[in-house]
Amino acid sequence: MRIKDLVNESLDSLRSNKLRTLLSILGIMIGVAAVVSMISLGEGSKISIQRSIESLGSNNLIIFPGVVQPGRGFVSSGRGDAQVLKKDDIEAIRDILEIEAISPEVQRRFQVISDVGNNRNTIILGGSKEFFVVRNMVIDKGSIFNDEQLRSYAKVAVLGNQIAKDLFNDIDPIDRKIRIRGVNFKVIGVLAAKGSAGFVNYDDFIIIPYSVMQKQLSGNEYFNSIAVKVNSKNNIDYVRQAVTSRLMQLHKVDEPDFSVFSQEDILATLTSIINTFTLFLSFVAGISLIVGGIGIMNMMLTSVVERTKEIGLRKALGAKNSDILRQIILESIIITSFGCFIGIILGVVISILISRFANITTYVSMQAVIISIAVSVSVGLIFGYYPAKRAAKLDPIEALRYE
Amino acid sequence: MIKLENITKIYKTGAFETVAVKNISLEIKKGEFIAIMGPSGSGKSTLMHILGCLEKPTSGKYFLENTDISLLNDNELADIRNKKIGFVFQAFFLLSRKNVLENVILPSLYANNYLSFKARKEKALECLQATAFPLDFIYHKPNQISGGMMQRVAIARALMNDPEIILADEPTGNLDTKTGEIVLHTLQKLNSEKNISVILITHEEDVAKHSERIIKIKDGEKVEDMKVINRKQLYHK
Numbered sequence: 331m332r333i334k335d336l337v338n339e340s341l342d343s344l345r346s347n348k349l350r351t352l353l354s355i356l357g358i359m360i361g362v363a364a365v366v367s368m369i370s371l372g373e374g375s376k377i378s379i380q381r382s383i384e385s386l387g388s389n390n391l392i393i394f395p396g397v398v399q400p401g402r403g404f405v406s407s408g409r410g411d412a413q414v415l416k417k418d419d420i421e422a423i424r425d426i427l428e429i430e431a432i433s434p435e436v437q438r439r440f441q442v443i444s445d446v447g448n449n450r451n452t453i454i455l456g457g458s459k460e461f462f463v464v465r466n467m468v469i470d471k472g473s474i475f476n477d478e479q480l481r482s483y484a485k486v487a488v489l490g491n492q493i494a495k496d497l498f499n500d501i502d503p504i505d506r507k508i509r510i511r512g513v514n515f516k517v518i519g520v521l522a523a524k525g526s527a528g529f530v531n532y533d534d535f536i537i538i539p540y541s542v543m544q545k546q547l548s549g550n551e552y553f554n555s556i557a558v559k560v561n562s563k564n565n566i567d568y569v570r571q572a573v574t575s576r577l578m579q580l581h582k583v584d585e586p587d588f589s590v591f592s593q594e595d596i597l598a599t600l601t602s603i604i605n606t607f608t609l610f611l612s613f614v615a616g617i618s619l620i621v622g623g624i625g626i627m628n629m630m631l632t633s634v635v636e637r638t639k640e641i642g643l644r645k646a647l648g649a650k651n652s653d654i655l656r657q658i659i660l661e662s663i664i665i666t667s668f669g670c671f672i673g674i675i676l677g678v679v680i681s682i683l684i685s686r687f688a689n690i691t692t693y694v695s696m697q698a699v700i701i702s703i704a705v706s707v708s709v710g711l712i713f714g715y716y717p718a719k720r721a722a723k724l725d726p727i728e729a730l731r732y733e
Numbered sequence: 734m735i736k737l738e739n740i741t742k743i744y745k746t747g748a749f750e751t752v753a754v755k756n757i758s759l760e761i762k763k764g765e766f767i768a769i770m771g772p773s774g775s776g777k778s779t780l781m782h783i784l785g786c787l788e789k790p791t792s793g794k795y796f797l798e799n800t801d802i803s804l805l806n807d808n809e810l811a812d813i814r815n816k817k818i819g820f821v822f823q824a825f826f827l828l829s830r831k832n833v834l835e836n837v838i839l840p841s842l843y844a845n846n847y848l849s850f851k852a853r854k855e856k857a858l859e860c861l862q863a864t865a866f867p868l869d870f871i872y873h874k875p876n877q878i879s880g881g882m883m884q885r886v887a888i889a890r891a892l893m894n895d896p897e898i899i900l901a902d903e904p905t906g907n908l909d910t911k912t913g914e915i916v917l918h919t920l921q922k923l924n925s926e927k928n929i930s931v932i933l934i935t936h937e938e939d940v941a942k943h944s945e946r947i948i949k950i951k952d953g954e955k956v957e958d959m960k961v962i963n964r965k966q967l968y969h970k
């Protein structure tokens with residue numbers, strides 16, 4: 331039988347029951363759209379995490395209080411609660427030659443009110459002037475604070491690009507006042523936009539001298555972390571060892587009561603979390619594809635029973651078992667291909683809508699598209715094969731007699 | 734052209750054995766018009782299925798143009814059915830979603846001569862004309878035409894691949910006498926003009942009288958093989 335005739339016959343019988351065909355296509359379409367949008371969500375998150383971590387400066391080491399327990403990963407450690415990092419720790423490692431810049435970080439969330447009356451809840455971060463070097467922050471307007479202001483507990487603030495707009499609308503924020511937990515701060519600078527990325531928006535925070543942060547807002551002498559910029563990528567491991575041994579000496583402990591992460595460690599951990607997350611989501615979406623496949627099998631079985639007589643007739647007229655087999659499998663593959671095609675388009679549209687309205691980066695990778703095509707064509711083959719085999723095995727005499 | 738030697742067909746259902754056809758030997762010449770007659774349950778349908786290569790005998794030999802059918806596999810049988818045999822059924826068996834033309838074309842889809850669409854259409858029209866089917870109705874669906882017309886479409890379909898034999902199983906069973914007569918005359922015409930052998934299966938004496946030779950079957954056995962005297966016919970060879 332010619333391929334063209336085969337396709338015509340398959341399309342003809344699919345057209346003969348449009349509603350049933352359409353519903354089967356719908357099943358596959360939803361499955362594929364789910365898979366494509368879930369994978370693109372995962373890929374998008376991965377890309378945005380990468381971007382945001384890279385934008386936070388390269389060759390960085392971050393020292394956190396507390397220890398990550400082996401096998402428990404980076405997130406579940408609860409290390410932010412431990413209080414071991416203080417100003418002494420900075421002094422203890424400052425003279426390591428390979429360290430280019432070093433800044434403590436104290437973070438809290440507070441309600442902030444501007445003198446034009448706008449009100450926002452945002453992250454207040456206490457750092458030194460080197461913070462801007464380590465974290466790769468570029469000033470857009472005004473200036474950053476200096477060592478003198480840090481020492482004298484000056485109540486000055488540098489605003490992230492987004493929060494500056496939120497608090498002051500279009501007014502120039504420089505030299506205006508903001509109020510954090512009842513304390514007035516003078517705005518001295520606004521950062522250049524970094525763009526929102528992944529889970530954190532790096533334009534939505536306010537930087538103040540850590541001295542003021544500790545005295546007025548956090549109320550203790552501990553840091554959430556210490557960020558260190560190493561002068562060269564090659565020295566990262568050396569600095570990590572040097573920092574570890576010096577801090578252990580300072581803390582008088584045999585096992586470190588702190589953790590040192592490099593940018594790559596954090597990136598690798600986050601990527602692996604997102605990969606697991608994506609895999610899980612795709613798996614759930616994949617289940618709907620399987621359900622769609624079962625729907626096709628159900629529909630094909632029904633249609634084979636309904637067409638028993640027709641199949642008998644075709645055999646009497648000279649159709650070989652393989653002609654019948656190929657026609658039924660082709661019907662199933664046509665359904666999945668159609669469903670897959672529309673599903674991919676729908677999946678891309680969903681991804682675009684997610685990134686536009688939920689503000690989450692999505693990325694439709696070729697990989698996601700290829701996986702969907704491969705999976706749905708296999709679904710068509712696998713779930714079409716059994717009904718097709720049954721149809722092909724029909725005895726023409728029995729089939730013609732069938733009422 | 735057709736030679737049956739001691740054909741026996743036994744159906745087994747569990748422990749029971751039913752002998753449907755018992756030891757039938759038969760010879761049919763090229764261009765012959767024969768009728769196989771018998772009451773229901775006589776085994777004439779089984780015999781037709783064997784003759785139509787839809788089924789293999791349990792024992793005995795079936796030669797169709799010197800090919801031993803019992804040695805062929807399923808695919809080779811399908812090929813024989815496609816090229817050599819045209820079926821006409823009592824219930825017409827036209828595909829309701831296809832129009833008249835598409836129904837006639839159907840057997841050529843399974844032929845491996847790969848005619849173009851145009852050639853197929855021409856051939857189908859030729860076949861429809863041979864059955865005197867009114868060509869105004871070729872784009873109608875089977876449910877839009879009469880029973881007599883449907884049976885002519887079925888005959889045209891049987892002609893599509895230029896068969897050696899037309900096997901007609903009670904072709905007039907669903908038709909009134911007058912329409913039935915027309916269908917039988919069409920078969921006679923094809924038999925005499927195109928020299929196609931016709932094997933007619935029927936239980937009616939009157940219908941059988943349109944053939945040249947009647948073979949009577951009873952309880953699976955051939956009981957009579959006689960020439961028809963006073964044949965009912967419009968066309969003469």
